[in-house]
Amino acid sequence: MKHIVFVIGNYKNGGVPMRSTNLANEFAKAGYRCTLLATKGVAENVFFTRHENVELLSLDDFVSEHSEEAKVKELKKKRSRKLNLFKNLRRFIRFIPSLDRKAACIIKEIRRSERLAVYMALNPSSIYIPFGISYYEQAFGASYSLGCKIIYAERNAPELEFPKNKTERERLLKIVSKADAAVLQTENELEFFEGRLKNATVIHNPVKSNLPEPYCGERRKVVVNFCRVAHQKNLSLLIDAFMEFRKNCPDYKLEIYGNTVEKNEEAILGELKEYVKVLNAEEYICFLPPRGDIHSVVRDCAMFVSSSDFEGLSNSMIEAMAIGLPCVCTDCLGGGAREMITDGENGLLVPIKDTAALAHAMIRMVRDKELSDKCSKNAAKIRTVLSAESVAAEWLKTIDNIG
Numbered sequence: 001m002k003h004i005v006f007v008i009g010n011y012k013n014g015g016v017p018m019r020s021t022n023l024a025n026e027f028a029k030a031g032y033r034c035t036l037l038a039t040k041g042v043a044e045n046v047f048f049t050r051h052e053n054v055e056l057l058s059l060d061d062f063v064s065e066h067s068e069e070a071k072v073k074e075l076k077k078k079r080s081r082k083l084n085l086f087k088n089l090r091r092f093i094r095f096i097p098s099l100d101r102k103a104a105c106i107i108k109e110i111r112r113s114e115r116l117a118v119y120m121a122l123n124p125s126s127i128y129i130p131f132g133i134s135y136y137e138q139a140f141g142a143s144y145s146l147g148c149k150i151i152y153a154e155r156n157a158p159e160l161e162f163p164k165n166k167t168e169r170e171r172l173l174k175i176v177s178k179a180d181a182a183v184l185q186t187e188n189e190l191e192f193f194e195g196r197l198k199n200a201t202v203i204h205n206p207v208k209s210n211l212p213e214p215y216c217g218e219r220r221k222v223v224v225n226f227c228r229v230a231h232q233k234n235l236s237l238l239i240d241a242f243m244e245f246r247k248n249c250p251d252y253k254l255e256i257y258g259n260t261v262e263k264n265e266e267a268i269l270g271e272l273k274e275y276v277k278v279l280n281a282e283e284y285i286c287f288l289p290p291r292g293d294i295h296s297v298v299r300d301c302a303m304f305v306s307s308s309d310f311e312g313l314s315n316s317m318i319e320a321m322a323i324g325l326p327c328v329c330t331d332c333l334g335g336g337a338r339e340m341i342t343d344g345e346n347g348l349l350v351p352i353k354d355t356a357a358l359a360h361a362m363i364r365m366v367r368d369k370e371l372s373d374k375c376s377k378n379a380a381k382i383r384t385v386l387s388a389e390s391v392a393a394e395w396l397k398t399i400d401n402i403g
Contacts, residue, residue, distance in 0.1 A: 002403055003033045003123065007116070007130040007139055011038040011056060013047050013290050014228055014261045015315040016131045016155060021048045022206050026392030027399075028053035035126075037062075037119065039135065047292035063115050066122060075121045076114075078145075083110045105171060113141030120148050127403055129183075131155050133162065133172060140175050149402050152179035156232075157310035157334030158192045180402040183395065185313040188335025201398055204339075205313045206391035207322045207383055208295075214324025214380040215299040219372075221249075223362065224301040224325075226257035226294050227308075227316045229269045234330075236275060237355060238307035239285060244359035246284065249366055252302065259290040299323045303365050303372070308332045309352050313339070318386060321346065321379035326372045328361045330354075344371070346378035 004027055006020040017036070024034035028051035035055045042058050050056060066072050086103045093099040120128070120142045128148055130136040132155045139150050154161075162169050173196060176182070181199035184190045190202050223242060227233050235256060242254045260266050269287065276285045291297065298304070304320035306329040311317075313336035320327055321340065327347035329337040341347035348365060350357040365372050 001031065001033050002399070003035070003126040004399065005035045005037050005119075005123065005126045005128045007037050007039065007128055007135045009038070009135065010040045010043065010261055011036060011046065012041075012043040012261050013045075013259050017046070018048055018208075019205055019315065020129075020131060021050060021054070022208060022388055023392055023395060024054040025051040026206070026388050027396065030392065030396060032396075037116075039116065039138070047290075059115050059119060063118050066118060069122070071121060072118050075117060079110055079114065079117065083107060086110075101167070109137070109141035113138045117142035117144075117146075120146055124148055127151065127399055129153050133158075133176070136176065136179070137172065140178070149180045151398065151402070152176050152182040152197070154182070154184045154189050154312060156312045157332070158189055160310050160333060162192075181398050183398060186335040186339045188333075188339070189312065199398065199401065201394070203391060203394045203398075204386050205315060205318060206388040207318055207386040209388045211319065211322050211383070212296045212299055214322075214376065216324075217300065219302045220300050221252045222298075222301040223252055223254045224257070224298045224304055224320075225255075225306065225316070226290070226298065226320075227259065227306070227314075229258040229260050229265045229272070230262075231268065232308055232310050234307045234309045234353070235272055237330075237353060237358065238305055239272070239275060239279070239281075240355045241305075241307065241358035241362065242285065243279065243281065244355060245362040248363050252366070253284045253286065255286050255288055255298075255301075257288045257290055257294055257298075295319060295323050299325065301325060303328055303362065305358070305362060306330060306332075306337070307358060308337075310334050311336050318382055322383045322386075324376045324380040326365050326375045327379060328358065328365055330358065340382065345374070346381070347375050 008016050008020055011017045020036055027034050033053050035057055037057050037059055039059045086107050090103050116138050124146045128139050128150045130139040131153050136152050162172055177196045182197040184202050187202055258269055260269055273287055276282055304325040304327045306317050308330055310333035312334050317329055330352045331338050331349045332352050341349050343349040348361040350361045
């Protein structure tokens with residue numbers, strides 16, 4: 001039985017944990033053993049369930065449990081020797097900036113990947129799927145001399161996720177090119193790498209298999225968004241656009257179900273709530289906590305609106321489409337929205353950071369019932385195109401090809 005390990009950060013209610021769980025569940029159904037390896041932490045109240053052959057594991061707990069094993073102690077000695085070698089080397093090359101930077105990067109890589117190296121050393125024959133460049137970098141550093149198979153999985157817009165500094169960007173591109181395979185969410189992401197990836201393929205995110213059926217009937221006068229509260233979502237743009245929209249459609253409310261994962265996202269949420277207060281809009285703009293039954297709650301809303309500046313392939317967008325919500329989305333960097341939405345057919349696309357364009361599209365969706373109904377009906381077809389079973393089958397082709 002092949003063992004597939006998803007390397008992620010926090011296991012909380014967010015896009016990456018949900019998508020890795022969905023894929024792991026499908027892989028498990030196909031006879032694979034899967035581990036969700038959380039390098040940061042595991043939350044208690046998570047909305048999704050796991051197949052019996054899908055293990056959820058805290059990396060910290062694993063390292064603590066196996067720290068006294070002979071193989072782990074030997075690994076730590078080898079890595080310590082390598083670390084000291086490069087520390088000493090920097091004394092001699094500190095006046096050669098290019099070489100000193102390379103040595104500094106290697107030292108950083110050794111330190112960042114130390115915990116993950118323990119897991120990989122004890123599971124060298126597993127296939128690893130780090131979600132995003134940060135976790136790939138750790139996995140790459142951890143796999144030194146272990147011969148582990150690694151699939152790079154891009155989860156965002158790489159033109160923004162990769163550093164602007166040319167030297168650092170080139171360094172990361174070089175190590176990504178050494179992955180055994182790569183899975184991108186969109187064609188736009190694939191183009192970014194300019195043919196530098198081995199065994200690269202585009203596989204879209206899967207739609208959850210247990211979503212409620214699309215709603216048919218009179219829709220509530222509510223504009224909705226459910227997402228992680230992060231800067232890239234540009235929720236202040238959504239608020240501004242809704243304020244313009246409401247001048248023409250005063251009976252509508254805006255509900256934002258915001259999920260916070262990182263500490264800074266709590267601060268962002270606080271700032272947004274304060275902004276709504278300043279606008280005296282608390283009566284009709286509401287921030288609500290995430291919930292496990294969100295799709296059943298919002299399926300009869302007037303529309304779903306995404307204001308993101310960049311995404312890979314927005315999970316909330318494809319879920320909103322799958323339950324037949326009329327969707328208005330910014331044509332964000334990463335290309336996911338334009339890859340899923342044909343403007344005027346199964347949703348509306350608008351330029352990023354354009355308040356007037358977003359407000360106009362929202363007004364259009366409300367006033368043109370024929371358009372709204374058409375977008376709703378056509379959007380729901382994504383349920384078949386991006387079914388969990390079909391997406392997992394594409395992933396397994398890539399996994400089996402390298403395994």
